[in-house]
Amino acid sequence: MPLHKNPIINTTVNNITGVAIPTTIKTTAENSDYFIGIDANGELYKISKANLLAGLSTGGGTVNSDVNFANVYLLLHGEGSTVLDSSAKAYNIAGNASLSSTWHQFGSQSIFFNNSYLSVANPGDMVIGTQDFCLEAFIRLTAYPVDYAVIFNNFLSSSQRFVVYLANNTTTGENGLTVTNGVFNVTQSISSASLNSLGWNLNQTYYIAAKRINGQVSLWRDGVQIASGAMNTDFNYVANTFIGAYSSNNYFFAGYMDEFRFSLGVSRNVSVIPSTAFPDN
Known part of the structure; x- marks a missing residue:
């Protein structure tokens, strides 16, 4: 109406x-x-x-729309009876993460990860290449990882991968929100530090983003840039994609995600926390 x-x-x-x-x-x-x-x-x-x-x-009418919707390659609202991709690609989402009404940023549900994951098998047209990109999500940790909690992983080999994750108390020069290409990282802290000390509290909601524009990657939390660095890597491959884990059996993210969106060929303004669910058109 x-x-x-x-x-x-x-x-x-x-x-x-x-x-x-x-x-x-x-x-x-x-x-x-x-x-x-x-x-x-x-x-x-x-x-x-x-x-x-x-x-x-x-002024009424259509609530909102995305002028860059054609650039959306994954859009997970976490609503309904199964996890669906609401992007125009409509990828088949597999895995064992569940839907939960315990917490949600928008709507009535979110995706709950508890030693579980979601995956997209060999999405043929999701080739990042040298394009700009932007990954966004509302996340809510319920437990800290021993070392890594993977949010997104597009993996071909140890030296050919695009991974967005939270690193906790590591001594490898990567802590907090981090992006890696398998060779080097853009990270919140190169010094060993706990997620808690870097401002990541349990059971608190954060709007996070990792984006690249003209070869420069920046990491964001609640509209504030927390790290940046050059990464003009050509991710020119097709690979299995995982959400909430590195693979089906390790580096699990523990907690909730809502409004997960991955865009290619566009670098979005993430300095403002979204006040509505991401549009489906």
Whole structure:
């Protein structure tokens, strides 16, 4: 139903019965909260806080759209009964990570990883090459890894891989949010440091991003750049892709992910934390 900014005044309203008026008062609306409205036909409907705000800012109609949607190669909302890729590629998502309503940034569910993973088998057209890229997700750790918690892995060999991960207390010159090409890293801290000391708290939500523009990789947390470095690597290969683990049996990410998006050929503005779910068009 359409969103209208008109005052909720309609003669039909006076005839509606059975609508209980809540007595609970809140001073802050959560993203998962809903508001009751009345459309132009006098019918009641509910709308989420995120869509309400987006509708007010755009004047109604389509809530939002992505002018670079054709560049989206993976888009996981974590909604429904199975994990689906909502990008135009519509890759088949395999693996044993589950959907959970315990926490979610948007919608009503997210993807829960507990010694589990998601994978895309040999996605033929997901060749990074020398293109710009941007990986984004809302993440929520529930346990620290002994050493590595992989968020995304596009792996061909030990020297040909694109991996985004969190490194904890390592002595190998990579700690915190890190990107590697298998030869060298762009990392939050080259000194041994715990994730906790680098600002990664358990059960706290973070909007993270790893992007490349013109050969320069930068890492972001909650709209703030936390690391950068040159990485003009040509990732010119087709390989299995894993989310939430390095492979099916090691370096697992423990916790939740929501709104996972991977874009190629475009480097997005990640300095603003998204206030709505990523669009499907």
